[in-house]
Amino acid sequence: MTEEETKKEETEEVKQVSNPTIDAANAAAKRTEEAAAKLQVQLDRQEAIESQRILGGGSEAGSAVEKKEQTAKEYAEKVMSGGLNDRN
Numbered sequence: 596m597t598e599e600e601t602k603k604e605e606t607e608e609v610k611q612v613s614n615p616t617i618d619a620a621n622a623a624a625k626r627t628e629e630a631a632a633k634l635q636v637q638l639d640r641q642e643a644i645e646s647q648r649i650l651g652g653g654s655e656a657g658s659a660v661e662k663k664e665q666t667a668k669e670y671a672e673k674v675m676s677g678g679l680n681d682r683n
Contacts, residue, residue, distance in 0.1 A: 665673070673679060
């Protein structure tokens with residue numbers, strides 16, 4: 596046998612040998628790649644939605660107006676300056 600034939604036979608034997616650990620690692624790598632591809636699709640969708648939200652503008656209509664609570668000092672100053680009337 597020539598040296599090339601010997602190498603070829605050795606590589607064929609290596610390919611035929613099945614190691615459960617290697618098979619499990621290959622399966623895990625394949626699942627990880629598939630999950631990464633799905634995640635990328637979801638991130639692209641989320642990015643498109645967020646950009647539409649930002650660029651689309653928005654209105655404050657329908658949102659609750661936050662009322663500022665007055666401190667005792669602010670209330671006293673308002674009363675003393677005549678800022679309160681009977682209609683409010």
